[in-house]
Amino acid sequence: MSSAGPSSSKNKRGPPQDSSPTPTPSQLFGASSAHSQDTAMPPAKKQKKNKDEAAENDSKKKTPKQYHLKKNALTDDEQHINTAFQTHIRLLAGLHDQTAIPRKPSEAVLAAFDERFTTTQDYRNATVPLCTRLITLRNELANTRSTISKRLGRIEEGAIEMIIATLAHYHFDMWCPNLSDNAYSAYNMVHRTIACETFRQAVVNHDYTFIAPINLQKAQDKKLLVQLYSSYVWSYFKTIYDKEQRNPGAHQERLQTNKVLSRRSDLATRRLRYVQGDGFPTAIRLLVKEPAAHSDDEDDGQIRVKTGHSAHVTRFIREIDTKRKAWAPFQASSGNRIKERNCVLPAIPIPSALPAPPTQVPINWFDPAHFNVLPAAFRARYMNHKRAVALPSNYELIFDPNSDWKGLEDDEFMEIYGNEVLKRYKLPTEQELKNLREAANEDDEDEDDDEEEDDDEDALLFAFLSGTRPISGAGKGKDKGKDKGKGKAKAGADQDVEMDGQ
Numbered sequence: 075m076s077s078a079g080p081s082s083s084k085n086k087r088g089p090p091q092d093s094s095p096t097p098t099p100s101q102l103f104g105a106s107s108a109h110s111q112d113t114a115m116p117p118a119k120k121q122k123k124n125k126d127e128a129a130e131n132d133s134k135k136k137t138p139k140q141y142h143l144k145k146n147a148l149t150d151d152e153q154h155i156n157t158a159f160q161t162h163i164r165l166l167a168g169l170h171d172q173t174a175i176p177r178k179p180s181e182a183v184l185a186a187f188d189e190r191f192t193t194t195q196d197y198r199n200a201t202v203p204l205c206t207r208l209i210t211l212r213n214e215l216a217n218t219r220s221t222i223s224k225r226l227g228r229i230e231e232g233a234i235e236m237i238i239a240t241l242a243h244y245h246f247d248m249w250c251p252n253l254s255d256n257a258y259s260a261y262n263m264v265h266r267t268i269a270c271e272t273f274r275q276a277v278v279n280h281d282y283t284f285i286a287p288i289n290l291q292k293a294q295d296k297k298l299l300v301q302l303y304s305s306y307v308w309s310y311f312k313t314i315y316d317k318e319q320r321n322p323g324a325h326q327e328r329l330q331t332n333k334v335l336s337r338r339s340d341l342a343t344r345r346l347r348y349v350q351g352d353g354f355p356t357a358i359r360l361l362v363k364e365p366a367a368h369s370d371d372e373d374d375g376q377i378r379v380k381t382g383h384s385a386h387v388t389r390f391i392r393e394i395d396t397k398r399k400a401w402a403p404f405q406a407s408s409g410n411r412i413k414e415r416n417c418v419l420p421a422i423p424i425p426s427a428l429p430a431p432p433t434q435v436p437i438n439w440f441d442p443a444h445f446n447v448l449p450a451a452f453r454a455r456y457m458n459h460k461r462a463v464a465l466p467s468n469y470e471l472i473f474d475p476n477s478d479w480k481g482l483e484d485d486e487f488m489e490i491y492g493n494e495v496l497k498r499y500k501l502p503t504e505q506e507l508k509n510l511r512e513a514a515n516e517d518d519e520d521e522d523d524d525e526e527e528d529d530d531e532d533a534l535l536f537a538f539l540s541g542t543r544p545i546s547g548a549g550k551g552k553d554k555g556k557d558k559g560k561g562k563a564k565a566g567a568d569q570d571v572e573m574d575g576q
């Protein structure tokens with residue numbers, strides 16, 4: 075790794091030169107801050123100033139979600155800048171992997187900062203501990219596998235020297251915004267200024283070109299940098315910080331759950347591609363398409379099984395896995411295929427930590443004994459499929475090359491194979507379906523009733539908890555055309571499934 079020489083470090087990478095020991099407000103907050111301007115101004119400008127201050131006061135009440143920028147709101151150039159800026163912020167904060175939690179500045183640091191802006195006393199910075207901390211960090215990064223840490227490890231030493239010098243200029247021995255305070259406190263504004271200005275200088279010195287091509291002109295856009303900074307620090311970091319304060323360990327749990335979800339999604343994709351390539355019908359594709367239809371695993375490599383999953387379907391999926399793994403070496407490789415984990419099924423089954431069932435599968439995904447004792451509203455969800463059953467009950471037929479079941483139309487399959495399987499499942503009766511619809515539409519039946527509001531709340535609550543939704547071709551009667559409550563019920567069901575699946 076190259077190191078900038080002493081002269082280049084002073085001339086190119088040092089902080090802005092200032093003979094005053096204390097940075098002025100204009101240096102800290104930029105030209106946009108009018109708080110330090112006491113000179114007289116025309117009434118029109120005073121009015122504009124008051125509006126700007128009111129807007130800033132409103133912005134102080136923002137929640138993390140309101141600071142968030144969506145990826146699709148950024149151009150390709152802006153996305154490259156965003157990736158580099160996030161790496162820069164992590165370097166400043168010393169957060170070199172996803173598991174790191176943003177820290178809170180000590181009371182001594184906050185008190186020293188406040189004192190500096192109320193008195194002329196100059197508290198001393200500690201550049202030696204800072205240098206030691208950064209050097210130690212760089213040594214640790216060499217042995218890590220994290221993408222974040224690998225990026226940090228590639229940053230030139232000259233950029234780190236510039237950051238150290240800039241922090242020393244502002245009399246800090248570490249960069250640590252106060253996420254317990256609002257984004258516009260003086261302390262936090264100084265940290266935003268340090269992050270933006272050091273990043274702009276690092277970009278000019280081409281310190282982040284290893285990440286992506288950086289548009290130098292756009293990277294100097296202060297407004298853009300403030301938006302990117304606020305999204306990352308005051309949305310992403312702030313959310314992590316607040317959750318960790320309420321529930322220590324919550325961030326690590328979320329990361330672990332995300333890893334499990336990602337692996338389960340990859341597994342669903344692999345299985346779906348195989349059944350597509352082997353000519354299986356739509357019902358089989360639906361059987362494996364949803365990630366929620368599959369078991370999951372954790373870092374120990376032990377399979378966590380889905381409660382209520384049919385043993386017949388499980389056996390079919392295991393056979394699919396055997397066949398697709400045997401076929402994998404003969405497929406054309408792109409050179410960067412991710413190696414699949416070899417997971418084992420423990421002797422004593424471990425239930426999945428993500429128990430929410432799939433919603434679009436044929437009914438025989440479920441074990442009949444499990445399915446038949448579930449609430450009627452849940453069982454009604456699986457009555458809409460053209461082909462309610464995906465597999466013949468005779469397992470020997472499934473992979474028999476002489477069997478014709480894969481080529482049958484849905485009606486033919488159900489008549490020959492499916493109806494026999496369907497008899498094992500207890501579907502809601504006509505009366506149960508009618509009762510479900512009436513409960514979901516109670517608010518439409520008593521418009522003049524004094525308790526109309528309460529009935530509406532009860533109906534919506536029932537619909538949300540039961541997960542009911544419109545059922546095609548099921549039941550008759552005066553409720554058939556009513557859909558006001560049904561639409562709300564479906565939205566509630568989707569939300570409930572999403573919450574369970576997290």
